[in-house]
Amino acid sequence: MGELCIHSVLVTGANRGIGLGLVRHFLGMSNPPKWVFAGCRDPKGQKAQELQNLASKHPNLVIIPLEVTDPASIKAAAARVEEQLGGSGLNLLINNAGIAKPSPLDNETLENMTCVYTTNTVAPLLLSQAFLPLLKKAAQGSPGSALSCSKAAIVNMSSSAGSIEEVYLWDYGQVVSYRCSKAALNMLTKCQSLGYREHGVLCVALHPGWVRTDMTGGSESLTAPLTVDESVRGMLKVLSSLSEKETGTFLDWEGKVVPW
Template identity: 80%
Template sequence: MGELCARSVLVTGANRGLGLGLVQHLLKMPNPPQWVFAGCRDPKGKQAQELQNLASKHSNLVIIPLEVTDPASVKAAAARVEELLRGSGLNLLINNAGTANPTSLDKETLETMTQTYTTNTVGPLLMGQAFLPLLKKAAQGSPGSGLSCSKAAIVNMSSYAGSIEDVYVWEFGQVVSYRCSKAALNMLTKCQSLAYREHGILCVALHPGWVQTDMGGSGESFKPPLTIDASVQGILKVLSSLSEKETGTFLNWEGKVLPW
């Protein structure tokens, strides 16, 4: 299994949690990407302070203002990334930005369903569309006919909670809007894998594990089983090993296939 050798990577929702962890680990790799683009809603805000500190120490890290639910923001981010890449493509798009609403079935509303679905499903759709030209360019500029994350790939951060066959941790929380949005994201990933395969782009849905983050829960009463570091190390190892066999699949941070 080789190391991930992507020249350029974009991570959405990169100012905290798993997104920030991915950026930190990408920068620490023995052979780090030439470009790490960190998308976040408010680059100058308090919640992006750690990201700003990292950017001041790493010239290959660029913070990109990005609201994945806003088509104009997504287009502007794609234009900025294209400008910085100067004719080369984007190897790896990690759609990590997400939201969860801890609501039970009887309390879900049009607003909670729409907001969660727009961020978790429509966001990755818009990102895939906007960055497709740059991903295609990366695929064309890479040697070999196979698919890989070092060549051109879309990685959608999904969740085992979106599995219809095995409704993961239902007893812990119904989070219906979140589950529905991730089930839909899994189908989007499948559709992207079929539509973008001819362009040499690998697409995969990835469950990062139940991670100790603001969204996953990190309180004293209950701690999710996985640290951000453990999850990210697993994710990067899995990404380095993916090939055309795995495009359109639903995997966890250890590379295990999950039921749809």
């Protein structure tokens, strides 16, 4: 399967983990995007140091200040990206930013539920709304009517922890707020696929696998089996192969269907 062939991509939560891994892989493609937009909360902060280092070496990498729970920040980011694109559209929006607040069912709180749901579910809704005009523009500028990630797509980073059928790794961690937010994100993806199909925008929910990141943590006895690199390579291969029949689906990093 060939690489994705895109002019532009925006990755949220791009300063670490899977987001940073995605940025690295886009920059390292044999035919890299003309623009890679990396959204992060504090571009000049210590946590964005690796992104800053990459930007100093890759003029096609633009770091975008973005607090995904702040509508004003989202609006400013969309304006900044539109200005940089100079009349062309955005091919790929990857809603990767996410948080988890581990707590068992009995101790789950209103604050946890609201905070996690806002970041993991509401933010992808607001971001997709804000960037839809640019996605539509990319779709209109691509030949043919078939949907693909090379044309225009929204990729929502989900998790099989949000699968109601699987309830992945329940014994490892109940993380109720996280599970509920990802189950809701899956429904959002389905709704987006129905609402945005007419605009030529493909929408998919992706489970990156259980990846070793700062978020997943782990212990000596139970460590996530996938590296960021393995997960990202797999996901980009999946994205390069998606077509109209996969819009609105829930897939993992190997392209396998994850049960709702």
